[in-house]
Amino acid sequence: QKEVEQNSGPLSVPEGAIASLNCTYSDRGSQSFFWYRQYSGKSPELIMSIYSNGDKEDGRFTAQLNKASQYVSLLIRDSQPSDSATYLCAVNMGGGSYIPTFGRGTSLIVHP
Amino acid sequence: DAGVIQSPRHEVTEMGQEVTLRCKPISGHNSLFWYRQTMMRGLELLIYFNNNVPIDDSGMPEDRFSAKMPNASFSTLKIQPSEPRDSAVYFCASSWGLASYEQYFGPGTRLTVT
Numbered sequence: 494q495k496e497v498e499q500n501s502g503p504l505s506v507p508e509g510a511i512a513s514l515n516c517t518y519s520d521r522g523s524q525s526f527f528w529y530r531q532y533s534g535k536s537p538e539l540i541m542s543i544y545s546n547g548d549k550e551d552g553r554f555t556a557q558l559n560k561a562s563q564y565v566s567l568l569i570r571d572s573q574p575s576d577s578a579t580y581l582c583a584v585n586m587g588g589g590s591y592i593p594t595f596g597r598g599t600s601l602i603v604h605p
Numbered sequence: 606d607a608g609v610i611q612s613p614r615h616e617v618t619e620m621g622q623e624v625t626l627r628c629k630p631i632s633g634h635n636s637l638f639w640y641r642q643t644m645m646r647g648l649e650l651l652i653y654f655n656n657n658v659p660i661d662d663s664g665m666p667e668d669r670f671s672a673k674m675p676n677a678s679f680s681t682l683k684i685q686p687s688e689p690r691d692s693a694v695y696f697c698a699s700s701w702g703l704a705s706y707e708q709y710f711g712p713g714t715r716l717t718v719t
Contacts, residue, residue: 527707536696536710537648581648583708592638592661593708597647 495520495586499596506603512569514599516582519563525585526558526565527593532578541567572603607631609711611697617717623685626714629678630699638708639672639682640696648696654680687718 496519506512514528525544529537543549543556543565555568565584569576579600583593610629618624630637638653652662654674662672669688674680684691694715698708 529710536713539707539709542707592650592653595648595650 495594497582497584497594497596499580499582499599501597501599503600503602506572506601508572508574508603508605510572510603512572512576512601512603514567514569514580514582514601515564516566516584516596517564518582518584518586518594520584520586521560521563523560523563523584523586525593526556527583527585528554528556528565528567529581529583529595530578531581531598537581569601572601574603574605577601577603609697609699609709611695611711611714613714614712615715615717617719618687619719620688621686622718623683624687624691624716624718626682626695626697626716628680628682628697628711630680630697631709632678634699634701634709635677636700636702637674637680638698638700639680640698640710641693642696642713643693651682684716687716689718692716692718 498517528541530540531537541556543558546558546560549556553570557566579598581598582596585593612627636655639651640648642648651664652672657674672682694713696710696713698710700708
């Protein structure tokens, strides 16, 4: 069964620190990778997408993809209390699948 | 442009009743997805449509669940009869393209079945 694994957390970091969120996936043929942020009681919101190996930066967010090791990570620099949320990793698996598989999410708490 | 619209936002019903959830995707998007989220199981894909045609309904838990997309701007998810274990938040999401690039989620419908 194709899987996407995330540590459920919570990951607790102080304000201003770098938060590092990790995700591993089982299907080597995976092509598309996404990070969603979900505040408590709200819907998932797409914050980053990455399709090729390496780093992709967008403001305080950096997505890192390593297909050989089958992991994707999200770094949040200068973490703010407003970043406190659950972060969902989603992977569009290969093999003709057109739908993403979501991980269970990692809860991030940024404390002042 | 408005995002994905879902109604109702909250639904409380008694076991055995029919429940209909509604979704309007983002204009121009041609793929629509229905998800269910619970603490126990996380976010589960129920069914998705491309160009109004159901592509994969393998996630629909049982025959009590059905979904339709009569046109590009409207979809329904129906549960008949509802059961307490159906209590969850149901999300609709839309995207451009069959390859589910960058899905955009609606606000969700919180369903409680008593």
